[in-house]
Amino acid sequence: MSTVSQSRDFTVRHDWRRDEVRALLDLPFADLMARAGEAHRANFDPNQVQVSTLLSVKTGGCPEDCSYCPQAQRYNTGVDATKLMEMDDVLERARQAKANGATRFCMGAAWRSPKDRDIPKVAAMIKGVKAMGLETCATLGMLSATQAKDLKEAGLDYYNHNLDTAPEFYNEIIHTREFQDRLDTLEHVRDVGMKTCCGGIVGMGETRNQRADFLRTLANLPAHPDSVPINRLVKVEGTPLAEGKDLDPFEFVRTIAVARLLMPKSMVRLSAGRETMSDELQALCFLAGANSIFYGEKLLTTPNPETDKDMQLFDRLGIEPMPLVENGGTVHADIIQPESASAVA
Numbered sequence: 001m002s003t004v005s006q007s008r009d010f011t012v013r014h015d016w017r018r019d020e021v022r023a024l025l026d027l028p029f030a031d032l033m034a035r036a037g038e039a040h041r042a043n044f045d046p047n048q049v050q051v052s053t054l055l056s057v058k059t060g061g062c063p064e065d066c067s068y069c070p071q072a073q074r075y076n077t078g079v080d081a082t083k084l085m086e087m088d089d090v091l092e093r094a095r096q097a098k099a100n101g102a103t104r105f106c107m108g109a110a111w112r113s114p115k116d117r118d119i120p121k122v123a124a125m126i127k128g129v130k131a132m133g134l135e136t137c138a139t140l141g142m143l144s145a146t147q148a149k150d151l152k153e154a155g156l157d158y159y160n161h162n163l164d165t166a167p168e169f170y171n172e173i174i175h176t177r178e179f180q181d182r183l184d185t186l187e188h189v190r191d192v193g194m195k196t197c198c199g200g201i202v203g204m205g206e207t208r209n210q211r212a213d214f215l216r217t218l219a220n221l222p223a224h225p226d227s228v229p230i231n232r233l234v235k236v237e238g239t240p241l242a243e244g245k246d247l248d249p250f251e252f253v254r255t256i257a258v259a260r261l262l263m264p265k266s267m268v269r270l271s272a273g274r275e276t277m278s279d280e281l282q283a284l285c286f287l288a289g290a291n292s293i294f295y296g297e298k299l300l301t302t303p304n305p306e307t308d309k310d311m312q313l314f315d316r317l318g319i320e321p322m323p324l325v326e327n328g329g330t331v332h333a334d335i336i337q338p339e340s341a342s343a344v345a
């Protein structure tokens with residue numbers, strides 16, 4: 001019990017031990033929810049949820065072998081490979097997202113890493129989306145230091161690059177790039193002063209200890225990610241993980257709650273997997289400290305809840321979309337997310 005109570009002040013720490021994180025995951029559900037709710041309220045308005053919209057600007061045909069991913073070329077998932085979208089089409093989709101109430105627009109590409117010749121095209125998209133008054137986010141795979149600098153200069157606010165799972169489980173899921181490659185890309189992103197969006201997937205067959213280690217690794221990064229997407233595995237036919245056992249939904253809520261406790265000032269995003277979650281399960285995730293969602297009827301290739309359904313859920317729970325403030329940050333309880341990730345941690 002003593003290891004658990006040491007963390008009650010919700011200070012930002014980077015020295016979490018696995019046994020401490022495991023002790024949090026093991027708490028009686030009511031105690032864990034109360035603790036996570038307390039951390040959430042200490043740092044945010046618990047009735048506000050940040051709303052991001054995703055667009056796949058380059059779909060499918062990816063050379064990597066991520067076992068969960070419908071966009072990996074080697075799996076027969078029925079996802080057709082496309083070229084990079086035209087800028088005008090991307091801007092039209094961003095306009096629609098803004099009109100629907102999104103404050104952040106995230107552009108995803110099924111690349112191992114962008115080719116240098118792709119960067120000016122993506123940079124033009126970023127400039128256009130930013131000029132609409134939206135926060136910009138991109139997820140394009142591994143980045144070199146120079147690519148990170150070019151994207152930052154184009155006005156990119158956030159870069160999403162996930163650890164995906166615990167270091168010791170990683171090799172059971174992905175074989176075409178190393179865990180260290182992910183850490184290197186995150187370092188390049190932080191070094192140019194861009195905000196990081198980094199999380200992973202639960203429900204891939206990992207143990208509770210491995211979930212603890214995944215969360216511990218995220219929290220012990222040199223700066224806590226500004227956004228932490230927690231995805232529940234979307235099982236897609238044709239991928240190696242399509243037939244795995246379902247995760248106990250309370251275990252998913254526990255993962256969100258511990259993410260909130262370890263990274264008290266970060267936005268925790270209830271990310272992929274909402275389409276098959278009940279309203280009640282999503283409400284538990286918000287109580288556990290999730291305060292961001294992807295909004296829009298599609299994620300990258302898989303479905304997300306209908307926007308009307310999401311707005312009804314917000315309404316029934318008294319949740320409001322988190323507003324954007326003038327200087328480009330999202331409003332926290334009394335904290336405005338500063339320009340640099342390191343200022344958060």
Ligand code: SAM
Pocket residue numbers: 068069070071108109110111112139140141142160161162164199200201231232233234235236272273300
């Ligand atoms: N290709 C780039 C990369 O891997 O970094 C960017 C896009 S990739 C689709 C972004 C993230 O989506 C992955 O890191 C993974 O966490 C998440 N993801 C992909 N397929 C998923 C699935 N079936 N269920 C849940 N999350 C998934």
Ligand code: DTB
Pocket residue numbers: 054070071108139160162199200229230231234271272299300301302303
């Ligand atoms: C993240 O962590 N989840 C999003 C976003 N970052 C890019 C992607 C979820 C993808 C789910 C599977 C699909 O739609 O293809």
Ligand code: SF4
Pocket residue numbers: 062063064065066069070071072109110111112141
């Ligand atoms: Fe490619 Fe990204 Fe999917 Fe992995 S997660 S297969 S890198 S698109």
